Amino acid sequence: MQQRRSMLKSARAWRLKMALRAVYARAKEHNSVQQASVELQAWLSWAFRCRLEPFKKLARSLKERFAAVVRGMLGHRSRPFVVSCGTQQPHVPPTGANGLTGRCLSLDMRR
Numbered sequence: 516m517q518q519r520r521s522m523l524k525s526a527r528a529w530r531l532k533m534a535l536r537a538v539y540a541r542a543k544e545h546n547s548v549q550q551a552s553v554e555l556q557a558w559l560s561w562a563f564r565c566r567l568e569p570f571k572k573l574a575r576s577l578k579e580r581f582a583a584v585v586r587g588m589l590g591h592r593s594r595p596f597v598v599s600c601g602t603q604q605p606h607v608p609p610t611g612a613n614g615l616t617g618r619c620l621s622l623d624m625r626r
Contacts, residue, residue, distance in 0.1 A: 524567060531570050534558055542588035551585050 538558050542551040555577070562574035577584050 527565060528567055528570065531558075531562060531565060531567070534561070539588055542585075546583060546589055551588050552581075553586070555581070555585060593603060 536556055538551075538554045541554060545551075559574045559578055565571065600623045
C-alpha cells in the first residue's frame with residue numbers, strides 16, 4: 516500500500532510496467548482490437564505524463580507503431596517482438612529464463 520502512494524521514480528516505474536503487462540494480458544483475454552486500442556492508448560497517455568524518460572521513449576516507440584503493436588498484442592506476441600515491429604534492425608532472439616529480455620528499449624521487463 517505504501518508503494519502505491521510513493522512518489523519514488525522506482526515505484527512509478529514499477530506501476531507503469533505492471534499496468535502495461537495488464538494491458539497485454541487483457542488484450543490476450545478479450546481479443547478485441549477496439550478494446551486493446553483503447554487500453555493501450557490510455558497507458559500511452561499515462562506514460563507520456565509520467566516524467567520518466569525511459570517510459571516516455573517506450574511510449575513514443577509504441578505510438579509510432581501503434582497498429583502493429585495492437586496486432587502483436589492480439590497475436591499473442593512477446594513484448595520485445597511487438598516493440599521491435601517495424602524496425603529495420605534484425606530480430607534479436609529473446610534470452611533469459613522467461614524469454615522476455617530481448618531488445619525492449621533497455622527496460623527490464625522480467626518478472
